[in-house]
Amino acid sequence: MKKVLIVEDSLPIVALHKNIAIKAGLEPVIAMTFSEVKALSSQFDDFFCAIIDYSLPDAPNGEAIDFILDAKVPSIVMTGMLDDNIREHILGLPVIDYITKESKQAFHYLLSLLKKLQTNNKIKILVVDDSGSARAYVRGLLLRHNFDVLLANSGKSALNVLKNNPDIKLIITDKEMPNMNGIELCNEIRATHTKDDVSIIGISANSSQSLTAKFIKNGANDFLQKPFCLEEFYCRVIQNIEYIQSIDTIRKQANTDYLTDLANRRYYFNSAQPIMDSLDTSTVAMMDIDDFKSINDNYGHDAGDIVLKTISSLIKLHFEPKYLAARLGGEEFSIYFHDLELEKAVNMLENFRQELEKTKINVGSELISCTVSIGVCQDKKDKLDSLLILADQKLYSAKETGKNKVVF
Numbered sequence: 001m002k003k004v005l006i007v008e009d010s011l012p013i014v015a016l017h018k019n020i021a022i023k024a025g026l027e028p029v030i031a032m033t034f035s036e037v038k039a040l041s042s043q044f045d046d047f048f049c050a051i052i053d054y055s056l057p058d059a060p061n062g063e064a065i066d067f068i069l070d071a072k073v074p075s076i077v078m079t080g081m082l083d084d085n086i087r088e089h090i091l092g093l094p095v096i097d098y099i100t101k102e103s104k105q106a107f108h109y110l111l112s113l114l115k116k117l118q119t120n121n122k123i124k125i126l127v128v129d130d131s132g133s134a135r136a137y138v139r140g141l142l143l144r145h146n147f148d149v150l151l152a153n154s155g156k157s158a159l160n161v162l163k164n165n166p167d168i169k170l171i172i173t174d175k176e177m178p179n180m181n182g183i184e185l186c187n188e189i190r191a192t193h194t195k196d197d198v199s200i201i202g203i204s205a206n207s208s209q210s211l212t213a214k215f216i217k218n219g220a221n222d223f224l225q226k227p228f229c230l231e232e233f234y235c236r237v238i239q240n241i242e243y244i245q246s247i248d249t250i251r252k253q254a255n256t257d258y259l260t261d262l263a264n265r266r267y268y269f270n271s272a273q274p275i276m277d278s279l280d281t282s283t284v285a286m287m288d289i290d291d292f293k294s295i296n297d298n299y300g301h302d303a304g305d306i307v308l309k310t311i312s313s314l315i316k317l318h319f320e321p322k323y324l325a326a327r328l329g330g331e332e333f334s335i336y337f338h339d340l341e342l343e344k345a346v347n348m349l350e351n352f353r354q355e356l357e358k359t360k361i362n363v364g365s366e367l368i369s370c371t372v373s374i375g376v377c378q379d380k381k382d383k384l385d386s387l388l389i390l391a392d393q394k395l396y397s398a399k400e401t402g403k404n405k406v407v408f
């Protein structure tokens, strides 16, 4: 478990912070005075981050912050004071964030920040600017929040980086750049990526009021005027990332079967049909669990669910990510093999069938085994529906002739 250093002199707030740290999956270590902070300095390398109260009895003017930042521990500053000068001073330091203990909301924000700091390294952000120092500055700000930062010094290079990193979630682009400016870059990006795929924040030192609208009309999600306030920068970055993540979650929920995490029928049809349209022949398999009703009847519905999940995990292991597998509904699955000869698909399915037959599934009260029947066919049909009907006929024949077999 990663450790978080909590520097706070108020007992009720220490309790609150401890709770928040644990909720965020971190191990809290407490220092209630500057002396205690100093005593912990030999352990500073072990801390993932620190939450520091601005004012302590033996360090009333933020001395603990400077001490901890000097040791390069990423730090979040919490304060009860709303003094603008202090705020400006702290924001000038390389802190992760500055939170005023004004309301309950501040503690919700802290929890969310601690959680994000542990996962932001999986989020790619591309910074586009022709000025090396401007790129380095924005990169430094994003690294404080642990983001995975990519850089591009021109619009053309940005498009290349995006092509090689389709999982980029946010692009922060300067407006004034030679050859392709930030607005032109937005247009180029939007030709291939929607506002729901990747978020764009435009930045410019130009104070023209129409620039915000221009950026947004050309596909940007947001705009920042240089020089920007750090708090606003982080708020906008976080908000834009959260937007893309919400869309990703909604998409995943709409495309995935809740119980098994396999693709659902809708995603299967939407994804396989366009591939099928581009191919002369396709191979498809229909799979159905044998005597599944008796598993439910003998061991209960929960046991049936465990069997469905186990079979789905095995399907993923054998066929994904190369081929498309889905739970079409109930105890029925399908696999779409693009570009694979019938014989090879049958071999893969036969291997799967044999492994499942040998697998012991723990359904709580005991270990059980189960089998599947599979129908597979290769044809030149235009519609996936028609191909599935043919595979279903083979499946029917597998059921009629004893089950636990692949028929093609």
Ligand SMILES: Nc1nc2c(ncn2[C@@H]2O[C@H](COP(=O)(O)OP(=O)(O)OP(=O)(O)O)[C@@H](O)[C@H]2O)c(=O)[nH]1
Pocket (backbone or CB within 6 Å): 259, 288, 289, 290, 291, 292, 293, 294, 296, 300, 301, 302, 303, 304, 305, 308, 329, 330, 331, 399, 403
């Ligand atoms: N536990 C569980 N059972 C489900 C789910 N969806 C469908 N079923 C059950 O799947 C069973 C399907 O039964 P049948 O259509 O009679 O098929 P079968 O018993 O597998 O018989 P054969 O196909 O002939 O081998 C029914 O008992 C359904 O209630 C589910 O999500 N969870």
